[in-house]
Amino acid sequence: MSLKKRLAAVLAVAIAAGLTFGIAKSGREITEKQEEIIFSPEKETIYLWYTDEILTSFLSSVAVSYNETHDVRVVPVLESGPEYLEKINQATIAGEGPDLYIIGNDSLEKAYLAGLAEEVEPSGTEAMKDEYIGTGLLAATYKDKIIGYPFYFETSALIYNKTYLQDMAVTRMQTEEVQAAEDAGLLTNEAIEEAEQAKEASEDAAKETAAEPSYTQEQITQKMQEILPSNMEEMKTFADSYDAPVQVEGVFKWDVTDIFYNYFFVGNAISIGGEAGWDPEQIDIYNQNSIESMKVYQEMNQFFSIETAQSDYESILDEFINGKMVFTVATTDAVFKLEDAKADGLFDYEYGVTTLPDINEELGTRPLSVTSCVVVNGYALDHRQAANDFAHYLTVQNADQLYARTGKVSSSSNVDYGYEALSVFAEEYEKSISMPKMLETSNFWVKLEAAFSEIWNGADANEKLRTLSEEIMIQVTGEDYQEPYLEETAAKQEETEEEQQQDEPSKEQAEASEEEAFD
CATH class of the missing domain: 3.40.190.10 (Periplasmic binding protein-like II)
Known part of the structure; x- marks a missing residue:
């Protein structure tokens, strides 16, 4: 599978039912509760664009939660992927662009040069280096400015x-025990043969009955x-x-x-x-x-x-x-x-x-990594702080739920992913370029x-x-x-020289050979 196709692939995850969300222009149904929250005239409204449909349920629930506790209503909008950044640019020129949007870190230079990204301004937060994995911050950096909030990564x-390696580990330890006893002179040939038979029997038993080995975990x-x-x-x-x-x-x-x-x-x-x-x-x-x-x-x-x-x-x-x-x-x-x-x-x-x-x-x-970032539109002058605050809320305060709801792995630090395997991926991400x-x-x-x-x-x-x-x-x-x-x-070169030296006789050896020949 090509890199482009792989990055566009959507994971098949079970999404909890009960939340239908959308906006009028997308043709999606809006529940009564959401309509009351979203279109309440007293609240400032900001629009979040994204392209991956698998994020819909998660973004919708986060938006509703944020709307209920802040004087800002957030409207997620699902847009098509092709020419996504150009679509944002054209909509912004027409005065209908998003206040913030989700995009891959490899597109950040293009976004910044077009004026569609700017240095982030999180308010009332700790230093970003304490909230995000370092690689995510580097991915969101352009000309020494952090111009996006790291959201999720792939690496x-x-x-x-593990089953094969556990079996191999047990076999290896059994072999080492037999060898150690043999080296110490504690086993007769008959005892060694019996030990080997016992080892083979234990291996077969472990495979057939999944019995616990005689070693600790x-x-x-x-x-x-x-x-x-x-x-x-x-x-x-x-x-x-x-x-x-x-x-x-x-x-x-x-x-x-x-x-x-x-x-x-x-x-x-x-x-x-x-x-x-x-x-x-x-x-x-x-x-x-x-x-x-x-x-x-x-x-x-x-x-x-x-x-x-x-x-x-x-x-x-x-x-x-x-x-x-x-x-x-x-x-x-x-x-x-x-x-x-x-x-x-x-x-x-x-x-x-x-x-x-x-x-x-x-x-x-x-390894190589890709980081999807939440970017504040550089032209969102009227809603800049609101957009920054929600971007931080989305990427940090809801990080623990992200994988379970979307299959995406958060770029936030100190996240409980729910699986030890994902923590190893996070370690590789931190090491990645x-x-x-x-x-x-x-x-x-x-x-x-x-x-x-x-x-x-x-x-x-x-x-x-x-x-x-x-x-x-x-x-x-x-x-x-x-x-x-x-x-x-x-x-x-050194390795080659060493090999040549091993193959060729030394000067002393050559002289000795010559003397023997003359004698």
């Missing part, structure tokens, strides 16, 4: 079959943490040593056709606009770390043999649910889908979520996705990244740009 993390969890791969080298080692159950078809598989799931490989190595994604002076695509990271990415294809034609996020997640793989890269929607499958008896395992593995011990990884806002690099993702595809299928990582960097720099600077070719990294 990726590593999901694993704390011991099992600790061993699982040791087993979990922390980088790609460990992932390959895991795959080589894993004694997979018969239903497992692969150890690690993810959608290699979508840049959102691939980006973590280079997320810690490249920069597009800096941490906040708006500075054209901070562009760094072609460097030693990005080259090495993409070489490892290419090796993953050689090791795990993932066919791009069979690489689709939804189908891979279905395979994970069916127990056909151990690890996959997924977004927050996977939590709802897995919990829903468990409730329906379609997922017979436990699952866990952890941070994405690094490249190796030296090179880290970093936001999609940049620069208009000059708006096609970067299409180009990067193409580069990933070519490198995955065997193209030279060095040359592809060099070409990509030159193309983007030409777009940003408006001038011809050439990257000097980068040779092997110093680390690789």
